Amino acid sequence: MELKKNILNNIRYLILALVLIIGVITIFYYVANQADDEGLSNTSPCFNDAWKERKSNFTQKGTSQYHIYRGLDHLKCLEYQMSIDEFNISINVSNNDPERFDWLLTSNFYIAFINFEMGNFDEAEAFYSSAIQYSDESSVRPKWELYRSRATVYAKLNKSTEAIADYTKAIELNSTLWKLYKERSDAYTALDMLDEAVADLEMSEKLKRSN
Incomplete structure (x- = not known):
């Protein structure tokens, strides 16, 4: 018992x-x-839904990648300033990250993109220039795309000579994309360099037909 x-x-x-x-x-x-879920109470329903769907995929909280993901979700919701804030945090915490150049390039690229969308072309130029510098250490985005993006900003700033230089670098790296020739043709036209503009336009049409 x-x-x-x-x-x-x-x-x-x-x-x-x-x-x-x-x-x-x-x-x-x-x-x-x-x-x-910290901070979700101060964000939009759009961001909350996107973040809850994504958060199972991110790595350690507080890393550059974590803040890039948050920046991308804010961008998806057109919350530009909050997106920029997250990308800036990503830059600030990247120092000891072994993939820091990937995060630096990505953050600068998207800050430039957002500033372009907001019409802040001087800021866009500066951040695209930083992204191009980091592209020597990272291949997370193709370098021709970075040159093309900055060239587009130069065109908006009426810096046609600089735009042509960047379009030329982009073409050297990706010579089969017809849009690059079309865009460089527009820059040549802005400088009344009509022979060069016509030649690029013809090349653009030729590549477009072949594709």
């Missing part, structure tokens, strides 16, 4: 211990989820 009583007591203690363990695990996951 005493043995049976001891066994029952041990079972009770075991059940109690399991209940306590389950309780601790539940609290841990609750706190973790609360931490993951």
